[in-house]
Amino acid sequence: MITFYNHLHAQHQGKVEMFRGALVPCFEVPARADHVLAELQRRQLGTVQQPHAFDDAVLERIHSPRYLRFLASAWEQWVALDPANTDRDILPSVWPTRTFRTDIEPDNLSAKMGLYSCDAGTPFTAGTWVAARAGADCALSAAQRLLQGDRAAFALTRPPGHHAGMDFFGGYCFLNNAALAAQHLRDAGLERVAALDIDYHHGNGTQAIFYDRPDVYFASVHGDPRTEYPFFLGHADETGCGAGVGANLNIPLPRGTGFEVWFAALEHALGAIQRFGAQALVVSLGMDTFVDDPIAGFTLHSADYLRVGQRLAAAGLPTVLVFEGGYAVAEVGVNAVNVLEGFIGA
Numbered sequence: 001m002i003t004f005y006n007h008l009h010a011q012h013q014g015k016v017e018m019f020r021g022a023l024v025p026c027f028e029v030p031a032r033a034d035h036v037l038a039e040l041q042r043r044q045l046g047t048v049q050q051p052h053a054f055d056d057a058v059l060e061r062i063h064s065p066r067y068l069r070f071l072a073s074a075w076e077q078w079v080a081l082d083p084a085n086t087d088r089d090i091l092p093s094v095w096p097t098r099t100f101r102t103d104i105e106p107d108n109l110s111a112k113m114g115l116y117s118c119d120a121g122t123p124f125t126a127g128t129w130v131a132a133r134a135g136a137d138c139a140l141s142a143a144q145r146l147l148q149g150d151r152a153a154f155a156l157t158r159p160p161g162h163h164a165g166m167d168f169f170g171g172y173c174f175l176n177n178a179a180l181a182a183q184h185l186r187d188a189g190l191e192r193v194a195a196l197d198i199d200y201h202h203g204n205g206t207q208a209i210f211y212d213r214p215d216v217y218f219a220s221v222h223g224d225p226r227t228e229y230p231f232f233l234g235h236a237d238e239t240g241c242g243a244g245v246g247a248n249l250n251i252p253l254p255r256g257t258g259f260e261v262w263f264a265a266l267e268h269a270l271g272a273i274q275r276f277g278a279q280a281l282v283v284s285l286g287m288d289t290f291v292d293d294p295i296a297g298f299t300l301h302s303a304d305y306l307r308v309g310q311r312l313a314a315a316g317l318p319t320v321l322v323f324e325g326g327y328a329v330a331e332v333g334v335n336a337v338n339v340l341e342g343f344i345g346a
């Protein structure tokens with residue numbers, strides 16, 4: 001399996017995030033991707049390449065031009081406010097919640113940060129745009145390999161993507177890599193594509209992007225949003241709207257859920273994807289279902305991820321795997337590569 005590695009990912013390196021009333025060191029750190037790359041190379045599971053550069057117009061298939069313009073210019077605006085800001089990340093602190101307007105982009109940078117975000121856990125840094133942009137190229141390059149006949153491809157990138165919406169960032173995500181990959185497959189002529197999200201956290205961005213569409217099926221197995229981030233989406237009664245009714249499946253599970261119950265939910269999701277008639281699969285591969293993850297609550301163990309990979313392969317679909325969450329940094333490499341090894345060996 002070929003891996004497209006985001007060689008610019010470390011340019012996104014947040015200093016702090018807001019967590020339980022305090023600014024704490026970021027959980028989403030460059031070492032996460034470094035560990036996966038090291039483990040991939042140690043086991044020699046296929047070639048590792050840099051991504052191809054895709055045109056900005058491809059991003060606009062998923063994200064609004066206004067949002068993309070903001071991401072590309074936010075750091076410059078921040079430093080223009082005060083040269084000392086080069087040493088500080090940008091964190092949003094004010095949001096247009098219900099009854100506020102979102103159609104007018106404010107001039108004030110703090111207000112713009114709020115308009116285009118959903119939490120204060122996602123710092124914007126000097127290298128955020130460069131890293132996120134190259135990450136999108138990784139996901140698109142992986143999708144392109146499927147179109148060229150590959151059975152599977154892996155996008156090894158950070159920051160992750162599945163919480164990013166059409167026009168907002170959050171949950172450590174800026175560009176929705178999985179949605180971009182799925183859309184790329186659709187634009188190349190595949191009629192039905194499925195996005196399967198197995199990160200611990202619900203893929204609210206991916207769901208919302210495709211919620212009214214019958215051509216991209218979204219299925220997610222995740223921590224119950226009543227207690228788990230992103231809290232405000234991911235319930236079982238969300239089944240799609242308009243032409244997309246029936247093309248969205250959420251399987252929320254309680255904190256503490258172990259592998260057997262989780263795996264049965266995965267089976268359920270893959271069965272639904274099969275019945276949908278998907279011609280390709282994009283997997284949001286979050287590794288924060290691991291028992292020792294510091295910000296999640298399932299109890300999967302390292303060996304379980306071999307079975308996850310085998311089961312994903314058994315779906316028999318051309319598959320893009322996109323690296324998402326997973327914050328048990330020392331173990332994330334072994335766990336993610338176990339999925340790949342299980343997939344390849346199946």
Ligand SMILES: [Zn+2]
Pocket residue numbers: 199200201286288325326
């Ligand atoms: Zn997650």
